[in-house]
Amino acid sequence: MAISLKENISIGLSDFWSRKVRGFVTVLGIVLGTMSVIVVLSLMNGINQQTIQWMMERGGLSKITVRRDWSFDNPNNEPRYFTWKEINLIRSLVPEAEYFNPQLREWVRYSYQDKDYLSSIYGVVPDFTQIEEWDVEEGRFISAFDIDQANDVVVIGTEIKQELLGNKDAIGELITVHNRRLRIIGIMKHRFMKSNDAFRGENALSYLNRRAFIPLSTMIKKGTGEDEITSFTVKAKDADSAPALGNKLEDIILNLRHGEPVFSVETAKENAEQIAKNQKNFQVIFFVVSIISLLVGGIVIANIMLASIQERTREIGIRIAVGARRMDIFFQFLAQTIIITAIGGMFGILTGLSILTFISNYIGIELIASISVIMIALAVSVGVGFVAGIIPAVTASKLNPVEALRYE
């Protein structure tokens, strides 16, 4: 008839309580280890989520972006732009691309009555709204007819609207860009995503609200006057087919530029995979470091438990004299080590959670320790207690009672 688990736990707890200071010092390593497991895993999770959200906000994983690659020094002076003809050729070579948006960007001064506003303007085609998954809130976006006619129309972002027109009804108003009067036909939806960088303001997407869009044809014929398209975006049918389409586009463009990589082709999906891979590596490294600190904590505990068994030799002798079996002594000390580490683990979880709240407020990412992360942390700390407790418990249970009772 062994003494029950409940008895062992109550002995363990009362022992812990009667040696509070030592108990907490013993357990500090476990507290810190568990804390770092919680913080690191949740931080990594949160940043991952943030990255995925960002990708989604910027057109999802099926988006492909072709733009000038300034890291290439272009010794043969291959053109760093596409002509309208080339764009049409590329478009015809990738019929599997769902949407295709060649675009031009310029930095301009917008004027309305006595107000001025400096920002960028984009020449785009109607596919833009599908690729960016971003449409007008009010009015309409640029149509195929606008492209055809090179109409003097503009769709503005909410910040431009606010700066120039305030709360006035903007649709139908005329704003001036490069001495050319453009009619406002639409206002884009306001974009918002909680920033992860407290120094750059609340809204990570506010730069999008400062943009305005006009028909690409208007931009070429009446803006720059030149037939030079510097970038385009494409949407593949789905995220899985995006990398293949990206490779195909890369080949086409390389052929057009005689094998010189003047342009870069970026697939959102490949970017996301690369980011996820990098984060996985960091996650593994940090996790290993946390585990090592837990192991160090465990070794400290094993050491202190061994010392405490020496100190408690007489107690062990007394317990054996009144009828404790070796099993009872073994489980008493094992349970005690596990209790100590479990208490440490819980403290670690609590401090980890409060540190997470602090970090979360500081960097502006929502960080939530999932139940599974908490369970992992607790299981690891109890596991460490189990391993660390075995040797001291065996040592205690093997004491010779006669010598133990004589021990001073």
Next chain:
Amino acid sequence: MKEIITVQALEKIYKMGKVSVPALKGIDVTINKGEFVAIMGPSGSGKSTLMHILGCLDTATNGIYSLNYHKVSEMKKHKLAMIRNKQIGFVFQTFNLLPHLNIQKNVELPLMYAGFSAKQRSQKAKKVLAEVGLGDRLRHKPSELSGGQRQRVAIARAIVNEPSIILADEPTGNLDTNSGNDILSIFTELHAKGHTIIMVTHDPVVAKKANRIIKIVDGMITNGNLT
């Protein structure tokens, strides 16, 4: 009278490296139920070794030891733990209470290993502590008590599981004369109630309280097996 302890040709040999040191050289003794026996002898005579073997804390090298007709000398370790728990109550010279537990918890210790419920333990512990005159000190720690009171706690712990024998190892050795006399009168009372008591002492005055004295010198009984 009914015999409770039978010891035949008991030997204990300590091996220290290659040297064998005999501590007990063939002990034969019978102790009957309800006896109060004192074991006397100079230090190094083997009386403590005999005490430890009778208390199942140690095992003999050769010979037979029966307690209550159980052949203890043939038992496995976990059986011996059960014997210590149920059949034997120890009283030590240095009291050997657990300092971080209050006296009620100290007295409950053997009951815990015997598997009694918390309620039963508390009832039994309170009852025996009242018997030794400490019913009002249940929550005190051993350090808050005098030596005599501590030894009374130890006696309460020894008898709480209603053992067959009480083994006392110099129970008055650490006490002043008055407290020592108190403790001895408790033993006398317990004896009167029918307990079997075996007490190791080197003090002839203390030994006189017993109704039989067994003298050990050099690992052997020198005064025969008188009853």
